[in-house]
Amino acid sequence: MRRSLADDSRDVGRTLFGEYHDRYFWLLHSFGWLSYGALFWISNYLAGGSSRYWVHIAFLSGTGWLLSIPLRYFYRRIWNNKAGTIVLLTTLACLLVGMVWQLARNFFYFAVLYPNKAPDAWSGYYGYVVAAVPILAAWSGLYFGIKYYRMLQLMNEKALKAANAAQQAQLRALRYQLNPHFLFNTLNAISTLVMVKENDTANRMVTGLADFLRYSLENDPIRRVPLEQEVRAMERYLAIEQVRFSDRLKVHWQVDEEAKAALVPSLILQPLIENAIKYGVAGQEQGGNIWISGKRFGSDLLLAIGDDGPGLGQGKSTSTGVGLANTRERLQTLYGEDFAFTLSSREPSGLTVNLRIPYQTEE
Template structure:
């Protein structure tokens, strides 16, 4: 059974044998044989070879350059064969090409440069064939080595692209997973308003919902947005919630000017604010307060959402729920270990959610 180098070997083949890599081959091929000729000339010069010997070296390098080209096209044909088959073919090919190379070299040496020293029989022209095989074998090893290195680069690039695509799909799933929960609460509130004949309030909530959803759908969950833009989106969201809770919900914004340009994941604050409303405001007859803080601290951006509800362990579930869990997972996917997401009690009552992410103003 023939082995394959990727899910689609033709893609790797195009990358390995494309026009750009043809240029690389000719450059490296010529450079290699030129270096071989230079080293051969230096060794013979130091050994005191005759002055005309450089002509022989030029001919030897040129014929080596020419005769090794067919090896390239042969190796292309057998590229996807089994390794053992490739090794056998390469050895036989090096022997055949080595015989042709040595025959040409000896013929030029004896018939052109030094005709008086020509051997009596044709068998003499095949002398030192074995000496050419290691040179061609080294050329073959370099060819396969460079090709395999390039193949690994291509496969690594494909793996990185696949991982990036999977990460983006994961981020989108986490972001969009939050919307049905929010929609259910809002539509349920609209239905209640219609049932009690508060049509004007219901219309305002529908308008606010449409505006917030338009923003949510128009913004790619993969891209990050300036904090100032995120704040405007949250104000649209809170407009809907303020209609639901009337004067029972009080929101206090404390966003420093330097923090407004910092990039944050799109709608990262929404599930945290929703959590604060659900547990900190909805359960209290007199409502509650939510404080939203944003500031720069050194090389980090600090975000803090605080409510004055019962807090963890005081009538509030110790589970962070889907919204906070998804928010933490989104941050982990985007920032790896370079973030912090902590829950802490707020005195005298309530919960504070702290986010720390790198302070960045450009993607």
């Protein structure tokens, strides 16, 4: 079901006005008015004011704390209006509540603290009725500022989650693209073996294919695996290819012990080895060699897959199908710019695919 912008806005609103943020509001609200009263008292003390004035300050802070609460619930109601409407309604609300607050202050001052200074006429109680408006306007500005800041945080969190989900979906798609590509080649070879009555060989290939696919399905394409585990998976894969090519395929491993603990994207080597077999072994009557190496170099892990086939410019281009492009895209999705993927010629012939990724042993 598709979601609208209004649905997302309501979700953000429910999060902003949730139980946790209720507690957060009361904490900030009480601390703010307490600070206001403390600053007022310090100012009065430094100015040499009456010691009884603290009662007035306590009343002023307490009524401010109380009268600003309705503003909060009013601002919730107008939250989804246009900016101009919010500004207008906020100004009117501050004016109305500020007048009530100032009137209460005046009555308390003259009726309770200093009745001998009380004005003779009721009109005297209405002096400076808008003096409290700037304080409430500042309270409102802080309220909206904190809310908008929190809303931006929530929207950024949702955007990051969406980007992360998209990245994971992309990685899964890239990884799963390899299975049909590999399956086509292997099943085609099995079909050929069946046609020429080499059933035992075909059966070994089917068994090897089942083992390799089981490993592929059991490993999350998003997670990385130790290089040692990747090597074992490639040995299963190469066992299938050994059935196809017999002694025409010679594999040479050179993986350092320290490198085996490094984390690599699962099945990252498979398309590179398949590419080397396709161009370095299958196309040559006498077959060929494949060299697979891995070593740590400082803070990096260096991987290389080489063959002694025709090499670049001799039947093999720098864009040799889905395997290399897919691998490069997976690395870029996982590591951003912190990787290297290069092709280099071997002497006297052949091609080497070189990978450099960060050496990491923990996710």
